[in-house]
Amino acid sequence: MQATSNAFRANARVGLANPTLQSALGKMKVGFPTKRAEAVAKLPEFDALRDQARDIKNHVLENIDWYLERFEQRVTEAGGHVHWARTPEEAREIVLGICRRLGARTVTKGKSMIAEEIGLNAHLEKHAIEPVETDLGEYIIQLRNEAPSHIIAPAVHLTKDAIEADFRRAHSHLDARRDLTEPQSLVAEARGILRKRYFEADVGITGANFLVAETGSSVIVTNEGNGDLTQLLPKAHVVLASLEKIVPTLEDASTILRVLARSATGQEMSVYTTFSTGPKRAADLDGPGEYHVVLLDNGRSALLGTEFQEILRCIRCGACMNHCPVYGAVGGHAYGWVYPGPMGAVLTPSLIGVENARPLPNASTFCGKCESVCPMRIPLPKMMRHYRAREWERKLGTRVSRLALGAWAWAARRPALYRFVAARAMSALGWLGRRHGSFFNLPLASGWTATREFPAPQGRTFQDLWRERRRAGGGS
Amino acid sequence: MSGARDAILGGIRRSLGRGALDAARVATLEARLDGHPRGQLPARAQGLDRAGLLDLLERQAKAVACSVARVRSAAEVPGELARYLKSQNLPSRVEMSPDPTLDAVPWSAAPMLEIARGKPSGEEGVGVTSACAAVAETATLVIASGERSPATMNFLPDTHVVVLPASRVVGPLEDAWDRLRAASAAPMAAATMPRTVNLVTGPSRTGDIEQKIEMGAHGPRRLHLIVVEDDALA
Amino acid sequence: MSETQTRARPRVGLFATCLVDLFRPSVGFAAAKLIEDSGCDVEVPEGQTCCGQPAFNSGDNADAAALARRAIAMLEGYDYVVVPSGSCGGMIREHYPELLAGDREWAPRARHVAARTWELTAFLHEVRGLRIEGVRHDGVVTYHDSCSGLRELGVKAQPRALLAGVAGATLKELPGAETCCGFGGTFCVKYPEVSDKMVAEKAADILATGAGTLLAGDMGCLMNMAGKLKRMAMEEGARPIEVRHVAEVLAGMAQDAPPIGEAG
Numbered sequence: 001m002q003a004t005s006n007a008f009r010a011n012a013r014v015g016l017a018n019p020t021l022q023s024a025l026g027k028m029k030v031g032f033p034t035k036r037a038e039a040v041a042k043l044p045e046f047d048a049l050r051d052q053a054r055d056i057k058n059h060v061l062e063n064i065d066w067y068l069e070r071f072e073q074r075v076t077e078a079g080g081h082v083h084w085a086r087t088p089e090e091a092r093e094i095v096l097g098i099c100r101r102l103g104a105r106t107v108t109k110g111k112s113m114i115a116e117e118i119g120l121n122a123h124l125e126k127h128a129i130e131p132v133e134t135d136l137g138e139y140i141i142q143l144r145n146e147a148p149s150h151i152i153a154p155a156v157h158l159t160k161d162a163i164e165a166d167f168r169r170a171h172s173h174l175d176a177r178r179d180l181t182e183p184q185s186l187v188a189e190a191r192g193i194l195r196k197r198y199f200e201a202d203v204g205i206t207g208a209n210f211l212v213a214e215t216g217s218s219v220i221v222t223n224e225g226n227g228d229l230t231q232l233l234p235k236a237h238v239v240l241a242s243l244e245k246i247v248p249t250l251e252d253a254s255t256i257l258r259v260l261a262r263s264a265t266g267q268e269m270s271v272y273t274t275f276s277t278g279p280k281r282a283a284d285l286d287g288p289g290e291y292h293v294v295l296l297d298n299g300r301s302a303l304l305g306t307e308f309q310e311i312l313r314c315i316r317c318g319a320c321m322n323h324c325p326v327y328g329a330v331g332g333h334a335y336g337w338v339y340p341g342p343m344g345a346v347l348t349p350s351l352i353g354v355e356n357a358r359p360l361p362n363a364s365t366f367c368g369k370c371e372s373v374c375p376m377r378i379p380l381p382k383m384m385r386h387y388r389a390r391e392w393e394r395k396l397g398t399r400v401s402r403l404a405l406g407a408w409a410w411a412a413r414r415p416a417l418y419r420f421v422a423a424r425a426m427s428a429l430g431w432l433g434r435r436h437g438s439f440f441n442l443p444l445a446s447g448w449t450a451t452r453e454f455p456a457p458q459g460r461t462f463q464d465l466w467r468e469r470r471r472a473g474g475g476s
Numbered sequence: 477m478s479g480a481r482d483a484i485l486g487g488i489r490r491s492l493g494r495g496a497l498d499a500a501r502v503a504t505l506e507a508r509l510d511g512h513p514r515g516q517l518p519a520r521a522q523g524l525d526r527a528g529l530l531d532l533l534e535r536q537a538k539a540v541a542c543s544v545a546r547v548r549s550a551a552e553v554p555g556e557l558a559r560y561l562k563s564q565n566l567p568s569r570v571e572m573s574p575d576p577t578l579d580a581v582p583w584s585a586a587p588m589l590e591i592a593r594g595k596p597s598g599e600e601g602v603g604v605t606s607a608c609a610a611v612a613e614t615a616t617l618v619i620a621s622g623e624r625s626p627a628t629m630n631f632l633p634d635t636h637v638v639v640l641p642a643s644r645v646v647g648p649l650e651d652a653w654d655r656l657r658a659a660s661a662a663p664m665a666a667a668t669m670p671r672t673v674n675l676v677t678g679p680s681r682t683g684d685i686e687q688k689i690e691m692g693a694h695g696p697r698r699l700h701l702i703v704v705e706d707d708a709l710a
Numbered sequence: 711m712s713e714t715q716t717r718a719r720p721r722v723g724l725f726a727t728c729l730v731d732l733f734r735p736s737v738g739f740a741a742a743k744l745i746e747d748s749g750c751d752v753e754v755p756e757g758q759t760c761c762g763q764p765a766f767n768s769g770d771n772a773d774a775a776a777l778a779r780r781a782i783a784m785l786e787g788y789d790y791v792v793v794p795s796g797s798c799g800g801m802i803r804e805h806y807p808e809l810l811a812g813d814r815e816w817a818p819r820a821r822h823v824a825a826r827t828w829e830l831t832a833f834l835h836e837v838r839g840l841r842i843e844g845v846r847h848d849g850v851v852t853y854h855d856s857c858s859g860l861r862e863l864g865v866k867a868q869p870r871a872l873l874a875g876v877a878g879a880t881l882k883e884l885p886g887a888e889t890c891c892g893f894g895g896t897f898c899v900k901y902p903e904v905s906d907k908m909v910a911e912k913a914a915d916i917l918a919t920g921a922g923t924l925l926a927g928d929m930g931c932l933m934n935m936a937g938k939l940k941r942m943a944m945e946e947g948a949r950p951i952e953v954r955h956v957a958e959v960l961a962g963m964a965q966d967a968p969p970i971g972e973a974g
Contacts (some may be wrong), residue, residue, distance in 0.1 A: 024686065224697075226693070229695075277673075280621075282625060412777055440677075451938070455971035
């Protein structure tokens with residue numbers, strides 16, 4: 001998927017001005033955090049589980065080569081195939097190869113961020129294979145030819161009215177007078193249309209929330225059941241997973257599952273958590289005849305051993321973006337690539353290079369809310385700061401900001417000069433602002449004063465006044 | 477393809493500043509897989525007797541819109557199924573997986589039930605299955621695919637009814653994994669793991685439209701659990 | 711009991727912070743009074759400039775480290791370092807050790823200062839057990855929890871406990887008290903439209919409480935929120951709200967200076 005992350009500021013302005021998005025974000029900002037808080041309140045062990053989940057993933061990352069090999073061995077024993085892809089191109093070719101060999105014409109898809117990352121849909125379409133998104137949110141944005149704006153709720157940026165309009169436009173074969181006022185009617189309509197596609201599909205492609213080394217299983221987590229119909233009915237089940245999805249055992253998966261749904265939607269368990277292992281067994285009554293796991297690297301192995309390794313603990317729950325005030329102001333599309341919000345601000349530069357995503361680590365106040373809700377205890381602000389340091393070293397910031405910050409730091413190391421300049425500047429500003437108490441307009445701070453008053457200083461510095469009062473006898 | 481495999485594994489090792497793991501380290505990792513240690517289990521799912529487990533299961537099921545009926549013996553199952561279908565205004569025609577657990581139920585006791593055993597036809601009617609276990613902690617049904625257990629029966633019907641002996645109700649999810657391991661002939665390697673293990677917690681739903689929960693997205697919109705309390709139907 | 715605690719009156723180095731020093735000295739005086747009331751001797755180390763957070767958060771680790779060393783050298787002789795700001799306090803307490811971790815000489819000195827550094831309300835309440843008495847501020851007040859103070863230093867209950875001692879003041883909790891106000895240092899300069907959206911929502915929440923006074927413990931947040939509230943009063947007829955640093959009210963010095971953004 002092409003990144004427009006460098007245009008974050010312009011994208012953000014578009015998002016701020018979009019009333020549909022703002023209405024949708026308003027609901028999201030209340031809904032998700034409330035549900036998570038309720039779920040956490042009901043599980044006293046939640047914080048201890050976060051620690052254990054973090055420790056499991058840290059353990060895996062230290063030994064990930066061995067665990068991947070063990071996973072591959074088990075998948076093969078079960079009659080499945082593991083394919084290794086260094087790049088999005090290699091991954092696309094592997095999937096295309098499987099589809100072609102099976103003469104696939106249509107392919108159903110469960111939600112997969114890796115599929116977005118490698119640009120799979122466009123590639124399949126270019127080769128006359130039709131991908132059909134089955135997750136309702138993904139289906140909706142597929143109709144709109146849009147990218148997902150959230151990693152678990154891809155259509156969160158849309159209102160019900162917007163979705164109704166899309167359905168009417170796209171499902172033109174249905175009676176135009178039908179009543180779609182209730183959201184349930186939209187769900188039923190999508191269900192009816194997609195049901196047929198499940199049976200027509202030649203190949204079913206899903207992502208994976210986890211890969212279990214012990215058993216060679218892939219795990220998907222859905223509420224709809226779409227990922228299951230996607231994998232059970234066609235000739236082949238193809239799983240797209242990045243390397244760091246691996247966990248050692250079924251028990252480890254269970255520990256992390258306990259924090260995943262609660263962090264994402266406030267549910268204790270998602271409706272359908274499915275462990276898939278290999279193709280159908282000889283005597284099975286149903287199931288796919290082939291099972292393929294495509295393991296994608298795309299920069300993850302290079303993050304190991306660096307100050308960014310911890311982003312590889314991410315389990316894609318979305319809690320960070322649900323709670324992020326910046327995401328909640330501008331929406332997911334502003335981030336310009338597959339992964340939005342705080343985790344996107346770290347993962348995007350990690351995978352596509354910080355020079356292609358310069359604004360993302362900067363578009364944060366470091367309020368720390370993301371880290372406080374992350375089930376895997378990922379220190380997101382710290383890693384964003386590391387990217388800011390990389391940008392500083394590589395001089396990727398604007399000249400003006402580098403000059404201003406450099407000048408401030410330079411002066412701050414020279415207290416006599418600092419005190420001299422500060423006293424003069426604050427005296428002047430204080431005098432200028434004395435009548436109103438604030439500035440309606442302040443050159444050099446026009447971004448601020450466009451919509452806010454800038455409070456005037458009191459006119460003297462604290463240190464000067466303190467020194468004076470001390471000399472006059474007595475402290476305060 | 478071995479080019480990519482070697483490159484990726486090599487890249488991982490280079491990043492971690494080491495070669496492939498030595499035998500001692502491998503032995504530790506093997507031991508951890510064999511021992512599959514559990515993490516912290518929620519207190520509410522532990523130390524419960526049969527009655528406690530069933531109560532917890534019912535409470536949790538209610539929270540996820542899964543209805544529960546308790547019957548004393550297999551003989552009462554057909555009547556309960558008929559009653560449930562009537563209460564939901566559903567026809568008394570059901571598709572039923574060929575699960576041996578369901579063989580032991582005297583279905584003829586409810587002659588109004590029309591039962592088709594086998595794979596689901598794809599029609600969106602009523603599907604009846606059993607389950608390997610029910611996890612009381614979260615009211616999660618553990619259903620494994622197999623030669624008598626089509627996984628599609630959990631998804632294609634519009635209404636899903638699960639008949640479960642009470643002895644298969646466990647506290648935490650980890651107990652269900654141990655049951656699956658015990659049921660397979662060999663250690664839980666891929667060859668003995670069922671193709672599909674579905675953990676089902678309530679009926680299908682979506683929140684994709686303005687975060688309002690709507691039922692019946694793709695899977696069943698109703699889930700009904702019939703728990704059989706005597707142990708004859710183990 | 712360490713030797714510092716057996717001395718009768720601890721020596722506190724007040725690190726005023728650049729925003730207090732440059733924009734609102736009243737906060738510095740209020741902080742000094744409160745620290746003295748709590749039984750300590752207050753000194754304002756000479757030549758304070760900046761804790762280095764703007765450089766640190768911009769990725770300029772070299773300048774940040776230089777400023778950190780300066781600050782450490784200036785502060786390491788005190789029993790406590792008290793800061794009327796969660797973000798500068800957090801910088802010293804949480805980030806100085808991190809920033810200088812690789813420096814053989816300065817790492818232990820950073821840790822020494824960090825261990826003794828406290829945000830003002832946390833110091834008064836937790837360390838000194840100060841009871842606010844004989845102070846009055848009539849009306850409904852609401853409180854914004856600044857992010858660094860809240861999440862880096864655990865400042866939440868302390869200002870509220872202290873405010874409970876202020877006669878006549880009724881605290882009405884701000885819904886979303888823990889939501890970022892949109893200041894974020896350089897963030898409000900780099901992404902002013904996003905920052906404005908965040909502070910507009912914060913202002914709406916503040917107005918909806920019906921409070922007459924907004925308090926917080928960080929000048930950056932306060933200037934941001936005061937600026938927005940005042941502009942809304944000017945252009946949209948929104949109710950005017952008095953914005954102050956919590957130290958001013960706790961010290962009973964609110965009448966000594968106009969609120970933030972208001973003329974005398």
